[in-house]
Amino acid sequence: MTTLRASLIASGLASLALTLPAFADTRADVEAATAQWIDAFNRKSTADIVKLYAPDAVFLGTSSPVICDTPALVEEYFRSLATLGDATNAVGEHRVQIFGDVAISSGYYTLTRTQDGKTTRSPARFSFVYQKRGGKWLIVSHHSSAFPPPPAAR
Numbered sequence: 001m002t003t004l005r006a007s008l009i010a011s012g013l014a015s016l017a018l019t020l021p022a023f024a025d026t027r028a029d030v031e032a033a034t035a036q037w038i039d040a041f042n043r044k045s046t047a048d049i050v051k052l053y054a055p056d057a058v059f060l061g062t063s064s065p066v067i068c069d070t071p072a073l074v075e076e077y078f079r080s081l082a083t084l085g086d087a088t089n090a091v092g093e094h095r096v097q098i099f100g101d102v103a104i105s106s107g108y109y110t111l112t113r114t115q116d117g118k119t120t121r122s123p124a125r126f127s128f129v130y131q132k133r134g135g136k137w138l139i140v141s142h143h144s145s146a147f148p149p150p151p152a153a154r
Contacts, residue, residue, distance in 0.1 A: 030096050030103040030130055033137040037128070038109070041089045044081040050074050054131065054138040062124050062144040087113035092123075101132040102140075108147065123147035 033052070040048035050071055053059065059068040061077050068074045094107020106127040113120055129141035 026098050026103065027096050029137055030098070030105055033130055033139075034091060034094075034105045034128060037139070038089055038091055041081065044084060046075060046078045046081050049078050049081070052139055053142070054133060054140045057138070057140050057142065059139075059142045060144065061142075062146055085113065087111055094126075103130045103132075103137065104128070105130070109144075 037049065037052050040052065053071065053074050055071055057069070057074065059074050059077065061068065064077055066073060066077070068077050089109050089111050092108040092110060094105060097104045097106075104127060107125070109124055109126055111122040111124065113122075124144050124146055126144045127142070128139050130137040131140045132138075
């Protein structure tokens with residue numbers, strides 16, 4: 001192996017080693033942003049959820065046909081949180097992808113609630129697209145949809 005080639009390989013490996021901790025920190029920050037959304041939802045805090053969205057965010061919710069593309073529409077969508085009683089949301093299997101100052105967290109969450117003494121679980125799929133703005137990961141796009149039934153039930 002030539003000295004130049006060995007030097008380039010060593011330089012590339014050193015660069016990779018320096019970016020791995022930053023990548024891990026970014027992943028942890030995105031995971032924390034998703035956890036903040038879940039926490040605000042479970043506390044039924046419309047105001048705290050709305051703060052997690054960028055002013056120009058686009059949100060397609062599970063229970064509305066409206067494209068929420070203003071803070072007022074996002075707030076309107078989540079205004080009924082207080083009426084959900086003991087409902088909680090929990091993130092299940094998911095993936096985080098990092099693209100510089102943009103990150104995507106996609107996977108499953110499940111809404112669990114008790115109605116008339118019966119516990120129901122409503123699994124859904126989600127995608128949060130985050131952009132780092134002003135040092136904070138904000139949701140710029142959010143899509144949620146009901147989990148489809150298994151193939152045999154279709």
